[in-house]
Amino acid sequence: MHVAYILNSYPQPSHSFIRREIRALEAQGHTVTRLAMRAGDAPLVDTQDVEEAAATTYVLRAGALTLLMAVVRSFLAEPARFLSALRLAVSCGRRSEVGLIKHLIYLVEAAYVTQYCTAAHATHAHAHFGTNAATVAMLSAALGGPAYSFTVHGPEEYDAPRALSLGEKVARSKFTVAITSFGRSQLSRWAGPDHWDKIKVVHCGIDPARFPEPLPMPDGPPRFVAIGRFVEQKGQLLAIDAMADLVRSEPQAHLTLIGDGELRNAIENRIVEHDLTNNITLTGWVDEARILSELQAAHALLMPSFAEGLPMVIMEAMAAGRLVIATYIAGTPELVVPEQTGWMVPAGDATALADAMRALATTAPETRTRMAQTARARVLARHDAQVEAAKIAAHIAA
Known part of the structure; x- marks a missing residue:
């Protein structure tokens, strides 16, 4: 053919x-x-x-x-x-x-x-x-x-x-x-x-061969990664507001933002405004190997989008044995099951997003690992x- x-x-x-x-x-x-x-x-x-x-x-x-x-x-x-x-x-x-x-x-x-x-x-x-x-x-x-x-x-x-x-x-x-x-x-x-x-x-x-048996969850304070174009619908500005809330109880929490786009200046300014330069890292666009490395260094993917289809990065995070915190929109609930493979929050609610990030931080490591294993099995079976x-x-x- x-x-x-x-x-x-x-x-x-x-x-x-x-x-x-x-x-x-x-x-x-x-x-x-x-x-x-x-x-x-x-x-x-x-x-x-x-x-x-x-x-x-x-x-x-x-x-x-x-x-x-x-x-x-x-x-x-x-x-x-x-x-x-x-x-x-x-x-x-x-x-x-x-x-x-x-x-x-x-x-x-x-x-x-x-x-x-x-x-x-x-x-x-x-x-x-x-x-x-x-x-x-x-x-x-x-x-x-x-x-x-x-x-x-x-x-x-x-x-x-x-x-x-x-x-x-x-x-x-x-x-x-x-x-x-x-x-x-x-x-x-x-x-x-x-x-x-x-x-x-x-x-x-996804290509399952790219995702061998995942590395163990990292020790230490909660680490998150968000991946996507820097545009309004991806919600990175909301994620920064949620981080400002989270660091009040988790001062060592860290978020890596992978991507670039028209909102980069606004994102950089919001990070400075909230005094989060030690808590948030911007990488620009990176290759697939670096994305996998960043996922392995994190506990969860953060997906604060206002509108989506079904993001590939959710599939990649789950295949890498990581949890997902995402907004309850479009096709995302077909893959992310609340409290089984991650957490779901209403779109546009920075407080709810921070609460979900805090829930991950306070979840026992063995529970996180079990949820991550469930996430990996689910995405490999479906994607x-x-x-x-x-x-x-x-x-x-x-």
């Missing part, structure tokens, strides 16, 4: 789950062509991401003349089909927040993608995220390209389902992937009931990348 993966910007440090899915498919004997509209804008610190960038074809690098020639060839080959795809692009553009012009650009990209897939003999296209990559895949299919599917992660897609034409994309797809049951329920709100059976739950996966990639392949072949 030859699958073209249609992506917006790839690779990105926060999209390692796409890389794992692609490589799992390849390990199972399938051919995967990587087609991204553009390269990611974040620096690539992981050698695997560097390798993926070298293996990816970037559509916009083809140049304006090549892209326009793809449009001309598409029109001349099948004028009626091209005009139908143009009407679809216009219809989606009028609903969209990004406007008509961008959707005409997506049509141009789709013409190039269609011809590239035809030349490469790709028989199916799969996009990640229900945004522009899925639009390009849908328009490519309308132009005569391969049938498509796409994975919806959330939360961005659920914030603007009509503007993204999610219902249209589901209806035209061969199948649509939700990464959680919660996600499937949200897609079912925008797709007609006659299309619900197209919506499949396929989890994002093996090879198993989940095989589900994708089976849905494509069905």
Whole structure:
């Protein structure tokens, strides 16, 4: 089977789950062509991401003349089909927040993608995220390209389902992937009931080989790690407020913030404001080996998000034998079981977050270890990348 993966910007440090899915498919004997509209804008610190960038074809690098020639060839080959795809692009553009012009650009990209897939003999296209990559895949299919599917992660897609034409994309797809049951329920709100059976739950996966038998929990004061882009929805500012509360009773508590982004200055200022420079460390983006090392040095992953799909870092923390303190949102409760694999708190409540961190600090070490073992067993049973990639392949072949 030859699958073209249609992506917006790839690779990105926060999209390692796409890389794992692609490589799992390849390990199972399938051919995967990587087609991204553009390269990611974040620096690539992981050698695997560097390798993926070298293996990816970037559509916009083809140049304006090549892209326009793809449009001309598409029109001349099948004028009626091209005009139908143009009407679809216009219809989606009028609903969209990004406007008509961008959707005409997506049509141009789709013409190039269609011809590239035809030349490469790709028989199916799969996009990640229900945004522009899925639009390009849908328009490519309308132009005569391969049938498509796409994975919806959330939360961005659920914030603007009509503007993204999610219902249209589901209806035209061969199948649509939700990464959680919660996600499937949200897609079912925008797709007609006659299309619900197209919506499949396929989890994002981890590589169990990367997570050998976990190291024992560290001794000493409570240590937490939070991983993610420095943006509002990830809630790092709330985590700093919770740390300010926690250190009143646990003055040696420590939080490592891994990531970077537009809120870095605000985060640095909040740390100084609360006099927490000795309690909070910022690392910037790091590679997967460093992430595992930081998880092993901590007692728990802190996930104070306001909106999510189901974060990969939760799976990685549990696989590493660490507990999770997360907000009770979206698909997270499908993996984190309160007082069995961690603690769940209401989103936006710094006091509740601090109380959960304090609960971990006062939990007996043997209880923490037992909970961590339960967490590891649960995630390995539900989120093996090879198993989940095989589900994708089976849905494509069905």
